Amino acid sequence: MNYARIDLHLHLDGSLNIGWAYRKALQRKVIPENESFEVFYDRLFRNNTAHSALSITKFDLVCDLLQDYDDLYEATYDLCRRLNDLGLIYAEIRFASQQHCKKGMTQSEVLKAVIDAAEDVMNDFSIKVGIINCLMHKGDSVSFNYEENLESIKAGEQYYGRGVCGFDLAGFENNCPYADYAPLFEIVRNKGMHFTLHAAEMGEGSHILDALAMRPDRIGHGINCIQDERYIEALKEADIPLEVCVSSNIKNTRNYASHPIRYMLERGLKVTINTDNMIFAQSDLANEYRQLSMIGVSDELLEKCMYNSLDAAFCSDELKSELKKRL
């Protein structure tokens, strides 16, 4: 049976079609005009994220390709269509609207482009799509982009339930004290909107406790919970689903057996299986399930993960029962 039907953690900017990205990068002059496809490919897949010549990271590079309505629309439509072709029935696609305002679009206009594409895909294909707007960890203090983060909440709220299904905290987990983001997510929670938080991915396991204190609906990654029994117990007690993205976490080693997911499953944590970034991780959801099967995760557990994803989705109960029938 194919369990790879629902992806809850997938970044738009990290999952572009690479041929499309290369053409856009040349057109938008974000890479040298004589750069070959091979060099561009290498640049996106290389382990080292910094490219010294342009001093931009991989994420900055792909974000630079998504700075107007048409590019955002095309990229989103293309991604959702690929997911539909891969057999997914539901996907939550995340990105940070504040990263796409370099040419003067407002965050609300940015979201509109992505939502328009998602709506058109849903009219043209059977996949259902929700958009998660990410707040960003940037700079060395929460005040660095506080206004932009506030605006991300406002713009997301405008489309909440009409394209936007939730919020997230993404970026560099260790830049400033994790708990400093709590007041922003208190706003989100007080408005009754869903949110997840990247936590204990590259950052300390203790971020699990900081994240749980903000009472999110889910946690992104959370794999460093294995650093301390207290973090695992806190996750079990809160019964919080974890969005685990194995290939993305082990992309430098490709050693699937080294990933803590089997231990997390053994400990009874509520695991969901996701892709994170299709280009940077060189993966898709079917590959995630396949690799886990190859390292000995039973069909029974894989099926459980799939149903965990359904339960944890930021969509209406009505859509959940429709999706359940399709599973």
Ligand SMILES: [Zn+2]
């Ligand atoms: Zn992520």
